[in-house]
Amino acid sequence: MPNDNIDVEKCDFLCVHKDTVREVLDSMPDDEKLYDLAELFKVFGDSTRIKILYALFEKELCVCDISNLLGISQTAVSHQLKILKTNNLVKSRRNGKIVFYSLDDDHVYSIIGCGMEHINEL
Amino acid sequence: MPNDNIDVEKCDFLCVHKDTVREVLDSMPDDEKLYDLAELFKVFGDSTRIKILYALFEKELCVCDISNLLGISQTAVSHQLKILKTNNLVKSRRNGKIVFYSLDDDHVYSIIGCGMEHINEL
DNA sequence: TTATCATATGAATAGATGTTCATATGAAAG
DNA sequence: CTTTCATATGAACATCTATTCATATGATAA
Numbered sequence: 001m002p003n004d005n006i007d008v009e010k011c012d013f014l015c016v017h018k019d020t021v022r023e024v025l026d027s028m029p030d031d032e033k034l035y036d037l038a039e040l041f042k043v044f045g046d047s048t049r050i051k052i053l054y055a056l057f058e059k060e061l062c063v064c065d066i067s068n069l070l071g072i073s074q075t076a077v078s079h080q081l082k083i084l085k086t087n088n089l090v091k092s093r094r095n096g097k098i099v100f101y102s103l104d105d106d107h108v109y110s111i112i113g114c115g116m117e118h119i120n121e122l
Numbered sequence: 123m124p125n126d127n128i129d130v131e132k133c134d135f136l137c138v139h140k141d142t143v144r145e146v147l148d149s150m151p152d153d154e155k156l157y158d159l160a161e162l163f164k165v166f167g168d169s170t171r172i173k174i175l176y177a178l179f180e181k182e183l184c185v186c187d188i189s190n191l192l193g194i195s196q197t198a199v200s201h202q203l204k205i206l207k208t209n210n211l212v213k214s215r216r217n218g219k220i221v222f223y224s225l226d227d228d229h230v231y232s233i234i235g236c237g238m239e240h241i242n243e244l
Numbered sequence: 245t246t247a248t249c250a251t252a253t254g255a256a257t258a259g260a261t262g263t264t265c266a267t268a269t270g271a272a273a274g
Numbered sequence: 275c276t277t278t279c280a281t282a283t284g285a286a287c288a289t290c291t292a293t294t295c296a297t298a299t300g301a302t303a304a
Binding site: 023024029033036038040041042043045047049050054057058059061068088105107111112114115116117118119121 | 146153164165176227237238239241
């Protein structure tokens, strides 16, 4: 009895197998999408970036404001803003020497909100 | 004119300051909560864990199933399941030699869903 | 008890990541 | 054009993290 698709060697008597496996596999997005999803959450997985995003909830802020507000070096803020921008979570607008940043995606609110709900239920 | 709370050194003419800063600070959760939130997202920020969670969307699975299903070593799966369990995202149930894992929190769906929405809009 | 299997765990290793330091860029003012 | 300021960027470094390997645990069956 050949195994197509998945090779199960030992645990093929008690555990669910081929049909279940196929069912689950069919319902999953492809690897690339799952990878991108993980990459997105990775961006939220840093307290500096979370703080920056939260700060921008209220209104647009310049780099210097964020730096002072959060007590984080300007360089660090700049590096993290770049990551946030690359991931389309914030956008920037230049006004002379000053660059103002603001949120670029409504999902930021909902993603952080969902995370908070989980946190608050512990 | 003294600055209480925040010390602004240079960028205190064009950028918004004390009142805005206070306003934003007041609206932010405390550091510990923001740290916990980042820690939670860090858990979602790994494709192996994302895959495991997705696999469990359908039904409970044993370690061996997950391992075969995703093509990841049993050891790696076990390590990641521990992290997921520590963060109350999955729960386990033992049946003889076999340990079945399933989702432990409805927020898993909503968090991943929110993330997916962002991904799909690029 | 002994053998086998499913799972868990600790140590080691390689790769990723965040901050700092030094410096560059870009814009306004003198 | 030179200076000053706000921001950006690259390199270096320290820390964290995910996987692998070896092995332990816990359970069933012979």
